[in-house]
Amino acid sequence: MTEFSSIARTAFASLPADVQWAGLRFSQEVTTHRMVRDDAPQANATSVDKGLMCEVLVEGHFGYAATSDSTQEGLQLAFGRAIATTRAASSRKAHAFEAVQRPPSQGIYQSPRVQGLDADSTQAITECLLAASAAMKGDERLVSRTAHAMLIQTHIAFFSSTGATIDQRFDMVSLKLSATAAQGSQSQSRTWSRTGQMGSEIFEVDAVVQQAKRVANEALQLLEAPNCPSGVMDLVLMPDQMMLQIHESIGHPLELDRILGDERNYAGWSFVQAEDFGCLRYGSELMNISFDPTRAHEFASYAFDDSGNPATKQMLIEGGILKRGLGSLESQQRSGIEGVANSRSASWNRAPIDRMANINLEPGDSSLEELIGQVQHGILMHTNRSWSIDDYRNKFQFGCEFGQLIEHGRLGAVVRNPNYRGVSIDFWNRLAGVGRDDEIHGTPYCGKGEPSQVIRVGHASPPCLFRGVEVFGGQA
């Protein structure tokens, strides 16, 4: 912190007079992958991604240059490149900004965890993964058994010429188990994962082995199961699929940079328009969606975004009505729409853009049994397997790993290849029940932006009931 504070002050002092504001973001991310497949080590890889992003405001235009050379000479060169390109671009800038879009915040953040992700845990983690792999063994139809841990330790320090001093440290884990059962031309996989900000306490062998046994057993069940039936029926989605439903059909369409058109050449536009905020009925009255970077243990919890904006919980949709967008101070200034602290970059070498963070569906008051009990003819689906949605975020088709029929309010037979499709607003207005017990899920791989950026997001949700959804199975 002190080292980079001093480097930043020296760099800022030598900038030319036409630089209205300058920022320096140091980022170091140490990522370790440990993977076991079929009781043998498959990957043991560590990467250290470290560098600095120099940011300048010149003639009302923000521009960036990234370098991994942290010497004064290296920073001087990088700031020089940022200034030269930004000067060249400023006369044709998309919008005029001011330093107020980079507040001079000060503060720290540290992920909550019981035990740190220390290097000396290599052996313990490997033993946990080997135990999981072994627990999935026992039937020759199980042709692949994997246990994969990704450990991420991130340190971001941000300084600005107007006094911002922010230090944030994150400890994150993604643990995933997978079993594939195959016979003849048929093949089915079942997975379990846990993601979020936590420490090595997640590698509790007995708990992981218990999940591994369930995953293997359910893969074998799927191999024997009939295909999911086709038809319009009620649908109960479990939290590990609600995560994807929220992400694709709420999170992305509410990003203000999409609504402003920045992403039209890549990720796409949005069916949501600026005039929809405050009045669009997005879903049924049971639908309450929050942006919550304050919730402990979710992947994208933080105290400040990468432009120095303090992060607070905000309601995006209340009682089914759209209230607020996912837009940074830049996007709020451009659109006049209320936003959140979500100016985020994937790495030291990428400029911040509007991203999701933790986008959660607030719990209701039904137990899972009560939700199932409301269904005469339907299906319950677990765990996302396939995802696709159009560039306006309207027409989606999602598939899950594991389905169970519901008849007369009771869970029945297991079915394989369960899929469903719909249109976002119509779908969310079919929300007829919200569970009271939510679970934290998320993904380390949300892609967006030019240049492209993959970032971590969290989604907490209870199980939910939707009425009259188009459901279908596979061909095989």
Add this chain to the structure above:
Amino acid sequence: MSTQDFSARTSALLDAMCERLFSNLQAGEEVTVGLEAEETLYLRFNNNRVRQNTDVTQRVLQIRYQGGGRTVDHGMNLSGQVDADCHSIDTILEGCRFDAAVLPQDPFQVPMQNHGSSREVFKGQLLAPAGLIPAIVEPAGGCDLVGFYAGGVVISANRNSKGQNHWFETENFFFDYSLYNGPQAVKSVYAASSWNAQDWAANLERSKASLQLLKRPLQSVQPGAYRSYFAPAAFADLLGMMSWGALSAAAWKQGRSPFKKLMEKELQLSPLLSVSENFGMGLTPRFNDLGEVAPPCLDLIKAGSLSNVLVSSRSAKEYGLQANGASGYESPRALDVAAGTLADQDVLGALGSGLYLSNLHYLNWSDPVSARVTGMTRYACFWVEGGEIVGPINNLRWDESLYNALGPQLLALGSQAEIAPEVGTYSKRSPGGVRVPGALIDAFHFTL
């Protein structure tokens, strides 16, 4: 820093790092060193104005360590300062030894070999930002242009302690852009190793002409099965699914390949379809992440039958197969689809009545066992009747098995295969691309 300076400094840095690393190895230890480096200008545009500009200089070193039958990988950014980077690599070597001491034996470790040396350098002539930005936006005056320029030098190098030494360097750019008219849009890419104002103007004019077609009355197309023409960019998107495990030996053996039935001769694709891994296109280096060199051309699918799957050296050892220079991910790196006989001027006539699709969007396997894929239409897609474009369509969701679309339903391939340059920029700018013709497919299923 000029491109020449960046290249020379990167090469000198790699020399120093490798000398330090190799000289510090103990008996029984071997390492492979991969380097990915770039000096890139990224510019993104919205409404024909600059939204963000980012200059990126980075050098990323990947080390694979083998010792005592264990395998450990380690990656790091280089600062560009020789002393600091050499100190870091000392620390990393110690870290590899530490990990190796507590890891189990790697039963599928492939002993390192010297896979030879190669050097390919493709120089370009790129514009500086002050000249580049007006060169892009002035010809597009009055257009709602949204686009992304990425240009500069990209280096990929690989060495190992057995003596192999590969270097691939290319200086080029792409400008990936869309022109919008309200919600309707067309998509194109202009890519080269030197900016040419006439070429850019011609590319832009073609896009403007396509945009005019989108002003015709919007056609409402109901879900159903339609004869469809996939322009080369759309067909490239569809064939891109082959990168998702379809042609991987490991995915096949582990029960995950959607082309399992093709691999086990249970099904065949159309005799019109031949697909190869062709490094002769010169878009990407032949050496992989371990410095192993792929053959110049490898048939993957020949007249509808599987010829080869992509086999990494690790899969070869585990499953008793013959390695063919595939990367660890066993995805195609230089996909080349043989052209057919359907001339551009005959496309609409051959289509008759149906859908003309310029681009697809957000593809994913919907039922891997039957190689079924779902996705969306995107950009300039039209309803065609009697061989004439009637008007643009609302985007449609589709869901179709590749065994059908690339099998009995494949009616013809275009006579001109086009190169679609790689525009991927996750983590770094990636060189490469594919060469694909258009395709006429019967009874393609649209669902929503």
